[in-house]
Amino acid sequence: MLVLNFFLFRILPGDPERTLTRLQRVSPSTIDEVKKELGLDRPLMVQFFDYLGDTARGELGISYVFSRPVSEVIGAALWPTVLLLGVATVGATVIGTLIGIWGAWRRGSAADTASLGFSLVTYAMPEFWLGMMLILGFAVALDWFPTSFMSTPGLADASAGVQLVDTLEHLFLPALTLVLALLGEYALIMRSSVIEAMNEDYVTTARAKGMREALVLRKHVVPNALLPVVTLAALNLGFIVSGAITVETVFSWPGLGQLTFRAINGGPDYPLLQGLFLLFSVAVIFANLAADLLLGMLDPRIGRA
């Protein structure tokens, strides 16, 4: 991972020293100076090991746009994103799972068909456009929620309660956007998973024992059907991260996604992009690992690999 991240940014065209100095007229000697300052005059392998060492120490370079260390810039934007994604993931998983169970139970009903159609449509929708539509409806036309940012300016001295309510108001629309965007997939997976589990032998056995249908569903079907959702939740983190980039941009949410947008349009700001890409990748890889381990604990059939 680190190896690729390093070479991706070095080998491919686009010299940082050229980007940094492109607006001014510079002599070749100035370019050499900038190169030396950035450490670009040394052999590639030396640069590579420097990069490994720096990353291990948490030093990711200086952002061109903010003129501050990348780790500092990212650190400041981390929590808003964790908050937004956390709320959205929990919301989408819970609601999506419930819709899925219900759809499988009442298979073929009008509500089931409607939820399938809904899943298809939300899948076809770019998340940021959904966000724009929600802002147009609920924030601009109805004025129920604020359009952007994480808090109202000038509330720094207000009581903690007021600030909390304010943050929640700002959180609502972006979180709703992501929940709606993700919901459909969870519902679909849960639906097919429940339908599959309902045909298992142990479910027939439970019914044969004279167990009530609702109890069969709760005790035997749902716990087993939930397993694929665990995997999906982890695999989806990559997708959620993608959604967060555009949704945060639309809502000016001060998180990593908006930071990515600013890094793209500010140069591009390579050190910052590199840091963000590293963080996103590591987060997703860890989520996959965690899901594997969790699944191993939840499902004895998988065993310990």
Added chain:
Amino acid sequence: MNIYAAPSARAVRRTRRVRAFKSSARLFARSKMGVAGLAILAVFVALALLADVLVPEARLSVTNAPGAPLQPPSSRFWLGTDELGRSVLDLVIQGSQISLLVGFLATTISMLIGALIGISAGYFGGWIGAVLMRITDWFLVIPFLPLAIVLAAILGRSLFVIALVIGIVTWPGTARVVRAQVLTLKERPYVERARALGASNRQIIARHILPNVFPLIFANTILVVAVAILTETTLSFLGLGDPFSISWGSILESAFAEGAISLGAWWYLVPPGLCIVLVVLGFTMCGYAFDEILDPRLRER
């Protein structure tokens, strides 16, 4: 003249293929979803092909736009105007061309990489297969939008780069599916027979493997086009698109940059997004219909 002569192998193969195609087409026509999806797509493809006729270039002029900026829909501009006074309807029609073009181009690249890697990994197996699958897994795990952003930011902004980037981030799914199919195909008796007769790897792949994985690749193509169009929109919206061409994503980008949201200029935001939703929906619906043809278990009882 011997009218009982056995038809040549080639003729047999052709009739068999025509028959298979006809029966697939019949199954497809029976799927309401598939037909509806195909109808949506036909409309948009026609729109894209006729875009240059429907929208004369002069009407998209940046310096000499036909209307006043940001006007709501009227009898002259059915979908209102943008910040420069150009008709949003014209922009959306013109945008269909680039959005579909990039979508198809990206999908072609994605399919070529996916099929090549999938077939080699499955057919040759061994350490080559292991290495190829490692690479595939790596691309599957890495969050694909950040990777696409990074690649696009480094490689620059042009239509081809965008298509290439989308191709690079979307091939692993195809590679996995194709490999799985090839693994079962190469154990079939007719492949073994061909090898016993002295056929080379190239002949076996071209004659026996490729025709049998082709339907699978085709079904995957439809779903990848949908993803490619969505990704193009997202990348353009983030400012990584070709600055000189109009796509649905770049319309949304400029609408967002001009503050269309807070101005309440819904006519600038709704149409391009709606087009994206319809086209992606069209592809997904066709995809479902094809899945049902390929996998009879999915057909409704």
